[in-house]
Amino acid sequence: xxxxxxxxxxxxxxxxxxxxxxxxxxxxxxxxxxxxxxxxxxxxxxxxxxxxxxxxxxxxxxxxxxxxxxxxxxxxxxxxxxxxxxxxxxxxxxxxxxxxxxxxxxxxxx
Amino acid sequence: xxxxxxxxxxxxxxxxxxxxxxxxxxxxxxxxxxxxxxxxxxxxxxxxxxxxxxxxxxxxxxxxxxxxxxxxxxxxxxxxxxxxxxxxxxxxxxxxxxxxxxxxxxxxxxxxx
Numbered sequence: 495x496x497x498x499x500x501x502x503x504x505x506x507x508x509x510x511x512x513x514x515x516x517x518x519x520x521x522x523x524x525x526x527x528x529x530x531x532x533x534x535x536x537x538x539x540x541x542x543x544x545x546x547x548x549x550x551x552x553x554x555x556x557x558x559x560x561x562x563x564x565x566x567x568x569x570x571x572x573x574x575x576x577x578x579x580x581x582x583x584x585x586x587x588x589x590x591x592x593x594x595x596x597x598x599x600x601x602x603x604x
Numbered sequence: 605x606x607x608x609x610x611x612x613x614x615x616x617x618x619x620x621x622x623x624x625x626x627x628x629x630x631x632x633x634x635x636x637x638x639x640x641x642x643x644x645x646x647x648x649x650x651x652x653x654x655x656x657x658x659x660x661x662x663x664x665x666x667x668x669x670x671x672x673x674x675x676x677x678x679x680x681x682x683x684x685x686x687x688x689x690x691x692x693x694x695x696x697x698x699x700x701x702x703x704x705x706x707x708x709x710x711x712x713x714x715x716x717x
Contacts, residue, residue, distance in 0.1 A: 531645075534710070534711070535710055535711070536608070536694050536696070536708030536709050536710050536711055537647070537694075537708050538708070539705060539706070539707075542705065580645055582647060589660075591637075591649050591652060591660055591662075592649070592706065594646070594647040594648070596644075596646060597644075597645045597646065597647075599645070
């Protein structure tokens with residue numbers, strides 16, 4: 495069974511701080527996605543990484559796919575209250591489905 | 605111009621009842637999904653349909669029966685509701701061949717009393 499473990503599970507920080515969320519698995523994925531979910535809404539895709547070692551930047555967010563394509567990280571620089579939400583990683587294998595991570599709840603205080 | 609819509613948004617019902625949740629997407633996608641998100645926010649796939657055909661069934665109890673009248677709609681019917689069915693149910697869709705770009709609906713919060 496493919497599992498994606500995220501850490502930390504909860505994160506509360508002050509505005510302006512930096513943070514990193516990790517997504518780890520023992521399985522290899524063909525691609526990995528990061529989603530953000532706000533209360534009362536569905537997850538929204540932030541980024542997809544496909545190549546081992548790939549780094550993508552989305553404004554203050556930096557995403558990295560591990561060299562072995564088993565893990566990923568999300569780094570947020572100078573967090574803002576608008577970054578508050580549930581962050582989910584999701585891995586795609588060779589089947590027609592995504593395996594979602596356990597989630598990281600981020601709260602950024604002004 | 606909502607991409608993936610679900611109705612109802614909230615559903616409160618008694619144990620043993622039968623209920624349905626509807627999902628529609630106007631993105632022209634071929635594949636649609638139902639996910640269940642539990643109280644710990646863990647999101648797990650339940651079903652996947654491609655062009656009205658079932659392609660994934662993740663060992664969901666047969667009280668849950670998805671129905672796809674056309675490729676733009678995927679409804680979920682639940683018989684004999686149990687307390688453990690309480691969760692948020694999300695519909696999603698994607699274009700065939702692009703497994704990682706899924707678009708999610710706003711969710712239906714089901715509470716079984």
